[in-house]
Amino acid sequence: MYIVGIDIGKNNHEATIIDDTGAIIGKSLKFTNSHNGANKLIEYISKNIGSSEVIFGLEATGHYWLSLYSFLLEKGYSINVINPIQSDSFRNLYIRQTKNDTVDSFIIAEVIRFGRFTTTQLADDKLLSLRQLCRYRLSLVDSVSELKCRIITVLDQVFPEYEKLFSDTWGSSSKALLEKYQTPEDILALDISELANFLKTHSRGQLGYAKAEKIKDAAQNTFGIKIAQSAFKFQLKQLIDQVLFIENQIKSLDEEIEFYYNQFDSHLTSIPGIGSVTAAIILSEIGGINRFKNSAI
Numbered sequence: 001m002y003i004v005g006i007d008i009g010k011n012n013h014e015a016t017i018i019d020d021t022g023a024i025i026g027k028s029l030k031f032t033n034s035h036n037g038a039n040k041l042i043e044y045i046s047k048n049i050g051s052s053e054v055i056f057g058l059e060a061t062g063h064y065w066l067s068l069y070s071f072l073l074e075k076g077y078s079i080n081v082i083n084p085i086q087s088d089s090f091r092n093l094y095i096r097q098t099k100n101d102t103v104d105s106f107i108i109a110e111v112i113r114f115g116r117f118t119t120t121q122l123a124d125d126k127l128l129s130l131r132q133l134c135r136y137r138l139s140l141v142d143s144v145s146e147l148k149c150r151i152i153t154v155l156d157q158v159f160p161e162y163e164k165l166f167s168d169t170w171g172s173s174s175k176a177l178l179e180k181y182q183t184p185e186d187i188l189a190l191d192i193s194e195l196a197n198f199l200k201t202h203s204r205g206q207l208g209y210a211k212a213e214k215i216k217d218a219a220q221n222t223f224g225i226k227i228a229q230s231a232f233k234f235q236l237k238q239l240i241d242q243v244l245f246i247e248n249q250i251k252s253l254d255e256e257i258e259f260y261y262n263q264f265d266s267h268l269t270s271i272p273g274i275g276s277v278t279a280a281i282i283l284s285e286i287g288g289i290n291r292f293k294n295s296a297i
Contacts, residue, residue: 001019001020001052001053001054001055002017002018002019002020002025002049002052002053002054002055003017003018003019003020003054003055003056003057003109003112003113004016004017004041004045004054004055004056004057004109005018005056005057005058005104005105005106005107005108005109005110005111005112006041006056006057006058006068006105006108007058007059007104007105007108008058008059008061008062008064008065008068009033009061009064010033010062010064011032011033012030012031012032012033012037013030013031013032013033013037013041013068014028014029014030014031014104014105015028015029015030015031015041015044015105016028016029016105016106016109017045017048017049017054017109018106018109018110018113020113022110022113024106025048025049026044026047026048028105028106029041029044031044033064033067033068035071038067038068038071038072041068042075054077054078055077055078055079055080055112056072056077056078056079056080057079057080057082057108057109057111057112058079058080058081058082058108059081059082059083059084059108060081060082060083060084061084065081066128069081080112082108082111082112124287126260126263126264127283127284127287129260130257130260130261130264130280130283130284131284131285133253133256133257133260133280133284134257134277134280134281134284134285135284136253137250137253137254137257137277137281138281140246140249140250140253141250143246144243144246144247144250147239147242147243147246148169148170148243150239151178151236151239151240151243152169154232154235154236154239155236157224157225157232158182158183158184158224158225158229158232158233158236159183159184159218159219159222159224160222160223160224161218161221161222161223161224162218164218165211165214165215165218172202172203173199173202173203173206173207175240175243175244176198176202177198177199177202177215178236178240179240179241179244180198182232182233182236182237182240183224183229183232183233183236184218184219184220184222184224185219185229186233187215187216187219188216188219188220192209192212192213192216193209193212195212195215195216196208196209196211196212199211199212199215254276254277257276257277257280258276258277258280260280261276261279261280261283262276264283266279266283268282268283
């Protein structure tokens with residue numbers, strides 16, 4: 001049996017073949033992270049060891065390993081994806097001051113040969129799907145938070161009193177009001193009864209005429225700027241539309257995340273306060289609980 005260790009890079013990978021004694025077979029191969037490069041790897045293996053049994057070892061370096069992993073998996077090869085931390089002890093034995101890709105690919109092969117590794121669950125299809133979606137969700141949430149900060153910055157200039165009108169600027173009533181009426185002038189143009197009915201509808205009856213009066217008074221006496229108002233209004237409308245759009249995306253994404261989470265035999269949601277999405281995020285990062293020997297590891 002032969003082992004192919006692959007050092008993963010963004011644009012190029014490096015492969016080294018060793019036998020079961022650790023002897024290097026032929027020269028290492030540098031190949032591009034592309035379909036042509038992957039085919040070149042297969043030709044390189046065939047040229048050096050023919051149709052002999054071969055297993056692959058590669059590190060989970062960023063996301064750059066995924067395309068090659070998918071290619072080799074489709075070809076029916078046995079692949080071990082390891083965490084880079086697992087090869088550090090071997091790397092310290094072989095590398096002193098400088099990094100060498102050829103040495104790295106050899107070290108990865110040696111790690112596989114000695115069996116001093118555990119295959120990362122990143123390579124599991126369902127877990128990878130769940131992790132991808134959960135991390136995407138976190139990025140969307142960050143985007144919404146950033147957009148909300150920008151909206152507050154603009155509001156502080158055109159309607160600085162607004163933040164004191166609602167206990168939560170991003171509650172349903174306030175958000176609906178901002179979506180339709182971005183400036184004090186927009187609010188002043190409304191009949192107070194119309195504003196009261198709008199608030200009652202979007203607060204499920206909790207807000208009404210009294211709140212409308214307070215909003216009207218704040219709009220009438222605002223210390224917001226009176227110049228370039230159309231530009232600020234245009235910016236606010238676009239920023240708010242972006243928030244609403246991304247929040248709708250998150251709702252759809254949560255359904256997809258829950259779909260993948262339900263494919264696992266996980267009981268994280270039995271913990272008080274842990275919903276499906278939070279449970280999915282935890283599961284996607286730690287993997288199956290069975291891979292831990294005890295609570296201390």
